[in-house]
Amino acid sequence: MKKILVASHGQLADGVKSSLSILVGNTDSIRFINAYVTKEDIDESLNTFFSSVSEDDEVIIFTDLLGGSVNQKVTLRAQKHHAFIIAGFNLPIILEVLFLPEPITKETLNQKIETCRQAMVLVEPEKLATNEDSEEDFLD
Template identity: 45%
Template sequence: MRHILIATHGLLASGARSTMEFLIGNVDNVDYITAYVDGQKPINEQIEEYFAKIPQEDEVVIFTDIKGGSVNQKMIPYCLRENTFLVSGFNLAVLIEVTMTPEKLTNDFLKAKIEEAREQLCLVEIEKNNTEENDDDFLL
């Protein structure tokens, strides 16, 4: 089985999971860790509890918010675990793609999906027209 763990500073992780559920439905295999949030257990404890419940043979993909950030650094030791991958920086596209793909994950597959997700990050530029128009010009 594949498990997805989204681990971030603050509430970004819970929001990402919530949005995934809204868009694709059942995301029972997606968990999150919200680090450094008042009322939450310390991050090390949250991580230990998470991995204690995951069977050793299962795949785990960890998504963190900032490469080199404290959350990302705390996940690095868990990458020694077989079938465990760590992706730093993420967007919704890569989360959904990795969650929904049925095939076994490899480094090459994940690198390709990360590159595809990067392509979705862009500045949307709209050319401004200097002519005077009113709303009626757009109605047909």
């Protein structure tokens, strides 16, 4: 079974949860951890998540900052579970992973990460549309 964790400093994880619930509906299968927001200990939250992981599970973890404290804490625990960790995530990569068929491979994840990197661009509206263009033309 696919197990997904989104862990961030502050309330970024809850923001992702909000967006995902609009885009895909039910997010009950995804665990979200907002570190350092309340007195809830991130170590306890991570221990709870990893205690629910079995040997057969595919674990994909998204953290906000490579090398940040959340990423470091996740990395220490993930080694025992052969989890994939994607640091510096964006919403498109989470959506891509949600819809990947199992089994998930390192090669597949690297391909999806590259696709999502290429989708991050500076949008220059003045170069994309003129006043005569409609919204429908812009979005096609």
